[in-house]
Amino acid sequence: MAQQQRALLTRQLILSSAAEIFDEKGFDSASIAEILDRSEVTKGALYFHFPSKEALAQAILEKAVTTEGVPPQELKLQELVDIGLLLAHRLPREPVLSAALRLSTDRSARFRFGTRWPDWLQVSTGLLQEAREHGETLPGLDPGEVAYLLLCGWTGTRVVGEGMPDRGSRLTEDVAALHRIMLPGIALPELLPRIEVTVARAKRLHRTWVRKNAAATRS
CATH class of the missing domain: 1.10.357.10 (Tetracycline Repressor, domain 2)
Known part of the structure; x- marks a missing residue:
């Protein structure tokens, strides 16, 4: 379970770092090297979770639609x-x-x-x-x-x-x-x-x- 949790945290760290760089520079100008530097993970760890820069972008877009934190209302x-x-x-x-x-x-x-x-x-x-x-x-x-x-x-x-x-x-x-x-x-x-x-x-x-x-x- 501890190993699973570490893997989830690493995945989230990579995704957040990629998101910051995509947001700052745009997808085309962002590089894997910058994402590695920002996240401080190894290239092997990054590619274990995300096989490409395109996969990172897709994973970010998958999280775009969220209603978390909004409870049902009478109105x-x-x-x-x-x-x-x-x-x-x-x-x-x-x-x-x-x-x-x-x-x-x-x-x-x-x-x-x-x-x-x-x-x-x-x-x-x-x-x-x-x-x-x-x-x-x-x-x-x-x-x-x-x-x-x-x-x-x-x-x-x-x-x-x-x-x-x-x-x-x-x-x-x-x-x-x-x-x-x-x-x-x-x-x-x-x-x-x-x-x-x-x-x-x-x-x-x-x-x-x-x-x-x-x-x-x-x-």
């Missing part, structure tokens, strides 16, 4: 907002998530590996369909169309913000603002006061998730 629209808020809070803190977005928006990498946009659309569309069935949304709402626009808005907020020094560190704040602006065109007016769209909520969700992970690791 499905709250759950949808929570996913966007928590992801915004996690992304600058987790190289793998940040690199997955970089790979998805990099033209060369996108054509080589594809993206996880369809999977994110499926998650968001499913929650919006549930919200519609529960009577939370405005009449005539198209869940797929709204999910697509939310995805475009979230991604654009990150991509544009990175190129603006005064907004690069404000992803959670900007994603919260995006949801506050869009929700009146999605939710029934009487439900809007019940949906919390704040940075404080993102931080609470993150703290709770981190504590649960720490407790699970100790046990």
Whole structure:
């Protein structure tokens, strides 16, 4: 078991190091030598877990779609907002998530590996369909169309913000603002006061998730 745990930790270390370099330089400019140097593992260890740089990119993209840390909510629209808020809070803190977005928006990498946009659309569309069935949304709402626009808005907020020094560190704040602006065109007016769209909520969700992970690791 100890050996298995060490192997998992080594794999995660390699993946995180590769993610940092992909995020900093892009896939094409990153090299295996830099990943080895950053992770401080042997070439044999790296190739044991990942046979190529392409395999590293694929493994990063496999982790792009995550709803970890978001518990089910009575209002499905709250759950949808929570996913966007928590992801915004996690992304600058987790190289793998940040690199997955970089790979998805990099033209060369996108054509080589594809993206996880369809999977994110499926998650968001499913929650919006549930919200519609529960009577939370405005009449005539198209869940797929709204999910697509939310995805475009979230991604654009990150991509544009990175190129603006005064907004690069404000992803959670900007994603919260995006949801506050869009929700009146999605939710029934009487439900809007019940949906919390704040940075404080993102931080609470993150703290709770981190504590649960720490407790699970100790046990």
